Amino acid sequence: MLAALKDAYSVFWVDLRNLKHRWLSLLVTSLVQPLLYLVAFGYGLGREVRFEGFSYLTFVIPGIVALTSFSTSFNGSASKLQVDKFFYKSFDELLISPISLFSIVVGKALIGLVRGLLSSVAILLVGFALSPTFEVSLLFLLVLFLSCFVFSLFGVLIAFVLKSHQSMSTFNSVVMLPMTFLCGTFFSLNALPEVGRAMLYVLPLTHSSQTLRAVALGQDFPWLSFGVLVCFGALFFFASILVLKKQSV
Amino acid sequence: MDAFIVTEKLTKEYGAIKAVQDLNLKVYTGEIFGFLGPNGAGKTTTIRIMTTLTKPTSGWVKIGGFHVVKEADKVKKVIGVVQQHLTLDRDLTVRENLEFRARLHHLEPTERRRRIKELLEYVELTDCADRMVDTLSGGMKKRVAIVSSLLHKPKVLFLDEPTVGLDAQARRRLWDLVRRLNSDGTTIFLTTHYIEEAEALCNRVGILHNGKLIALDSPFELRKKLGLITVETLIDKETCCKFFADRAAANSYVQTLPPNVKTVVIRDSNLEDIFVEFTGQKVGDA
Numbered sequence: 001m002l003a004a005l006k007d008a009y010s011v012f013w014v015d016l017r018n019l020k021h022r023w024l025s026l027l028v029t030s031l032v033q034p035l036l037y038l039v040a041f042g043y044g045l046g047r048e049v050r051f052e053g054f055s056y057l058t059f060v061i062p063g064i065v066a067l068t069s070f071s072t073s074f075n076g077s078a079s080k081l082q083v084d085k086f087f088y089k090s091f092d093e094l095l096i097s098p099i100s101l102f103s104i105v106v107g108k109a110l111i112g113l114v115r116g117l118l119s120s121v122a123i124l125l126v127g128f129a130l131s132p133t134f135e136v137s138l139l140f141l142l143v144l145f146l147s148c149f150v151f152s153l154f155g156v157l158i159a160f161v162l163k164s165h166q167s168m169s170t171f172n173s174v175v176m177l178p179m180t181f182l183c184g185t186f187f188s189l190n191a192l193p194e195v196g197r198a199m200l201y202v203l204p205l206t207h208s209s210q211t212l213r214a215v216a217l218g219q220d221f222p223w224l225s226f227g228v229l230v231c232f233g234a235l236f237f238f239a240s241i242l243v244l245k246k247q248s249v
Numbered sequence: 250m251d252a253f254i255v256t257e258k259l260t261k262e263y264g265a266i267k268a269v270q271d272l273n274l275k276v277y278t279g280e281i282f283g284f285l286g287p288n289g290a291g292k293t294t295t296i297r298i299m300t301t302l303t304k305p306t307s308g309w310v311k312i313g314g315f316h317v318v319k320e321a322d323k324v325k326k327v328i329g330v331v332q333q334h335l336t337l338d339r340d341l342t343v344r345e346n347l348e349f350r351a352r353l354h355h356l357e358p359t360e361r362r363r364r365i366k367e368l369l370e371y372v373e374l375t376d377c378a379d380r381m382v383d384t385l386s387g388g389m390k391k392r393v394a395i396v397s398s399l400l401h402k403p404k405v406l407f408l409d410e411p412t413v414g415l416d417a418q419a420r421r422r423l424w425d426l427v428r429r430l431n432s433d434g435t436t437i438f439l440t441t442h443y444i445e446e447a448e449a450l451c452n453r454v455g456i457l458h459n460g461k462l463i464a465l466d467s468p469f470e471l472r473k474k475l476g477l478i479t480v481e482t483l484i485d486k487e488t489c490c491k492f493f494a495d496r497a498a499a500n501s502y503v504q505t506l507p508p509n510v511k512t513v514v515i516r517d518s519n520l521e522d523i524f525v526e527f528t529g530q531k532v533g534d535a
Contacts, residue, residue: 010352014338017345090336096300097353098325248302 004106007099011107015080019111023118030072030119034064035126041186043130052188054217058134061127062216063185066147066209068123071180073116073148077109078155082168085159095248105156105240112152113145120144134216143215143226147208150229153236154204160243184209204232250277253405253436254299258308261294261460268294270460272308276405276438281431283451284440285520291460292440293333296409299438300330313404326354329403329435331394333410339383343374343393346382347400354401361400368396372426388419395426399435406430408439412446424449444521454520458528472518479522483512490525492518 019026042064046056084091094104121144124136162168183205189197200206207225214222254276261269269291276282284292297303299310301321309316315323337346344365351361369375372392382390391411398406408427412420427450431437441447447454448468456464456471464471476492478499483489493499499515506513 007353007355010349013352014341014345014349017341017349018338021340084338088336088338089332089334090338092302092332093336093350094353095302096325096328096330097350098322098355099353 004100004103007103008107008110011094011099011104012110015108015111016114018080019115026115027118027122030068030075030115031122033071034068034119034123037067037186038064038123038126038130042127052190055131055133057131058217059188059213060186061124061131061134062213063209065120065124065127065144066205066212067180067183067185069116069120069144069147070151070205070208071176072119073112073151074155074158074176075112076115076155077112077152078159078168080111081108081156081159082162082165086165101241101244101248104244105153105237109149109152109156112155113148116148116152117145120148135218137215139221140212140215143208143211143229146226146229146233147212150204150208150233150236153233153240157236157240157243160240160247179203179205184213201228204229207232250279252276253278254282254310254312254438256299256308256310259295259298259305259310260307261291261298261303262306267460269298269305272460272462274455274462274465276436278404278436279431279434280452281427281437281439281450283447283454284438284457285442285444285447285454285524286440286457287442290457292442292457293409294460295457296330296407296438296440300328300407301325326401327404329398329401329406331391331398331406331408331411333413335390335394337382337390337394337397340381342379342381343369343385344378346393347397350397351400356400364400368399372396386419388415388422391415391419391423392426395423395430399430403435405436405438408437410440410442412441412443420446444519444524448520456520456524456527463527464523468520471520471523475518475523475526477518479514479516479518481512481514481516482506482510484510490522492522492526 038061042057042060046060049056051059081091128136158171159168162171183200183203185205189200189206189210192200207229210225211222211229214220252275254274256272256274259269259272260267272295284295286292294303298305299312299317301317301324304318309318311317312324313327315327317324338349347365347368348361351364356364366375369378372395374389374392377385377389382393385393395408395411411427412423415423424446427437427439439450451468453465453467454471455462466474476494478493478496480491480493480499480502481488491502493502496515503513503515
């Protein structure tokens with residue numbers, strides 16, 4: 001197990017070196033969208049609005065942190081993996097090396113985790129400056145860590161499955177973007193009819209934003225959502241291993 | 250001689266397309282073996298199967314005694330692979346790329362540094378160690394790609410079309426490197442569609458055509474089978490070749506040619522003649 005983790009670090013190492021060369025531009029790029037949401041919806045539109053007993057700004061910040069972890073972690077691992085597969089064509093090098101599929105999947109997910117955490121923490125700091133009324137506890141950071149890892153594994157899986165840049169951008173428009181807006185990031189799911197709510201509970205981001213918001217606003221910890229998030233992580237991990245196993249020898 | 254690579258009825262099908270058909274082959278320890286054939290002949294597919302990247306449809310390959318599907322982990326430790334396309338991370342330095350590969354092959358830090366230094370000296374790229382790969386010339390990138398596959402001291406090195414896209418000078422330099430590696434004990438398996446490359450480098454050549462091995466021997470033996478001397482004539486704008494065991498036989502044939510034959514060339518036969526004769530096709534034709 002220790003050897004496999006060491007190999008995962010080796011896989012991660014090269015992505016980390018890449019990040020070291022380009023971290024600032026990557027960080028800035030990943031922050032534009034959530035910052036716009038934060039300013040437009042949170043600060044501009046919702047400063048005066050009260051929502052479930054909180055100011056809308058306080059309500060929306062954990063949601064925006066969740067969506068930042070979602071999109072940055074997903075893109076962090078998926079885009080690098082796609083570059084490795086289609087541009088550098090260096091992904092085969094991992095398959096030719098004497099390392100396990102476990103190490104490849106985990107190693108490739110780590111860059112998404114790190115990029116997701118960096119961006120989420122940056123947004124969190126901005127949010128904190130705008131509305132210092134929510135709590136950032138150790139539990140909040142733990143859930144954030146889990147979210148980033150789950151969505152990063154999601155990125156690994158999708159990058160393994162999709163065969164071109166084109167299909168990745170279609171996936172981004174058809175799956176990722178709607179999830180960004182619908183999964184309880186900007187509004188409470190209680191406002192939706194039963195059917196709509198049930199549909200959104202099938203999506204992982206819903207559980208991430210629900211859990212992060214509950215912790216930040218000091219509400220009861222939603223153990224079910226937390227558990228579902230863990231299950232999604234396990235699902236993405238095993239599916240990635242399976243897809244890779246099918247594609248390689 | 251020990252066979253280091255053995256294939257038995259190796260077949261790969263993609264739907265109705267048979268990329269490799271019933272390939273039976275032995276590559277001996279210490280030799281430079283060349284796979285010659287036009288694009289689409291099945292050369293890369295064969296290399297991908299041998300290097301654990303593609304599963305064969307049927308048949309098997311053993312490398313160093315290990316089955317490439319059932320014992321892929323053991324095979325990976327004894328092979329080095331240089332793919333046709335560059336697989337380096339071009340936004341990183343030469344050293345970073347080499348360090349990455351060394352880590353993947355579990356080299357400890359001291360060993361890693363020693364090996365990288367040693368290999369960069371071997372290919373005369375020490376001064377380029379901290380340059381971004383993207384800023385190197387094509388020939389230099391290829392040399393980096395080759396040393397990046399040598400860090401773990403593989404027993405056999407696979408080179409898929411190693412000199413495609415290189416200028417004449419870079420190509421010759423790479424040939425020298427391949428010869429040097431071979432004389433230092435590495436068995437080489439290379440594919441090429443350049444006749445002169447196969448002739449210059451290979452102890453033995455297998456000619457692959459439409460996924461089938463149609464000839465297998467040393468370049469000299471293959472030429473001998475065909476006839477060492479070729480008489481090339483141009484009759485009504487069509488080139489025609491005839492093959493003879495020696496110059497005397499070729500000369501006496503030329504004496505018998507009718508007067509309407511304008512151009513006559515008597516030369517040594519080459520692998521291209523063998524290829525055309527066996528397949529009815531030129532090597533460059535895809």
